[in-house]
Amino acid sequence: MKIITKISVQEKRKDRYNIFLNEKYAFSVDEAVLIKHNLVKGQQLTEEDIEQIQVQEEDQKAYGKAINFLSYRMRSTGEVFTYLKEQEVEEHVIQQILSKLMENGYLDDLAFANAYVRTMMETTDKGPNVLKQELKLKSVSDAKIEEALLNFSEERMIEKVKKLAEKVAKKQRTQSAKMLQLKVEEAIVKKGYPAYLLGEVKEEFEEQGMEEEEEWARLVTQGEKFARKYDKFEGYEKKMKLKQALFRKGFPLHLIDRYLEEE
Structure with missing residues (x-):
């Protein structure tokens, strides 16, 4: 049997207390643990009592870690569980902590x-x-x-999809109409929007009008780029390489043929 001969508040942590047993420092506890076990000077503690207090103290430390983890931003229950698991807190203790956090309104x-x-x-x-x-x-x-x-209302999705389409179109402005549409559709699906919204974007592109002369200007830009790439080739071979490259880029054949005739 040991006797609590002194309880002192820590200088740097006013919510923690140093416990002295038989005139010697034994351990420190959180204020919540002090109150729960009603620890006072002169109290007698068995080895079992001390063990229970220390277990409770470890649990309280784990709870404190969870509170600190939640102090930076909102977290899901799963995130807190994973964090405490990484801190090597036992699973049954984690479940108790999660229940307490939910009861106190810290987790929802x-x-x-x-x-x-x-x-x-x-x-x-x-x-x-x-x-x-x-x-x-x-x-x-x-x-x-x-x-x-x-x-995430449908109206908001349509608004964001159109902005995304404009963003992609700006980056891909030298692409053919067909390739541009594919790039836009790819971005919309990749970003996680429903496939049926592709129709909204397609209609908008059609309304904006991919005029043939605009498409021609794009083709010329790409054609000049490929012409430099295939500069070492001549005659028919060069034309075929240009034709294949421009076709792969999605340009219509009648414009490709027009470009090759003028090239």
């Missing part, structure tokens, strides 16, 4: 998913399909993901 996967979708929608080009996969990786349930994705 639906609130997290809603905030995640809104933030990504405002700050990135990512579409709902990509966001769905990212939330799955954070172990958010399918039901909560589907509810959170309701934040």
Whole structure:
């Protein structure tokens, strides 16, 4: 049997206390552990009592780590679980911590998913399909993901898809109309937007009008580039190489033939 002969507050951590047993420093505890075990000067502790206090202290430290992890930004339950696992906290303790965090309002996967979708929608080009996969990786349930994705209205998707199409078109301005459309469609699908929205973009391109002379200007730019590349070839061989290269780029044959006749 040992007696608590002194309890002192740590200088740098006012929420932690040093415990002295039989006039010697024994261990330190969090304020929550001190209160839970009602530790006071003169109290007698068995070895079993000390062991229980220290186990509780380790659990409290793990809880503190979780709180600190949550202090930087919102997290999903799955993210906190993975973090504590990496900190070598035992799984049964992690489950207790997660339950306590949820009871205290620190963890809410639906609130997290809603905030995640809104933030990504405002700050990135990512579409709902990509966001769905990212939330799955954070172990958010399918039901909560589907509810959170309701934040991403069809009107907003169309708006973002059109902006994405404009961005791609600007970068690919020397491409043929056909190749440009393929690049835009590829970007839309890759960014996680529903395939049916491709029709919205296609209509917009048609409205903007890929006039033949505009297509011709693009072809000439690409043709000059390939002409330099195949400069070492002459006559028919050079024309065939140019024709194949321009066709692969998606330009129509009648414009390619026109270019080769003028080249």
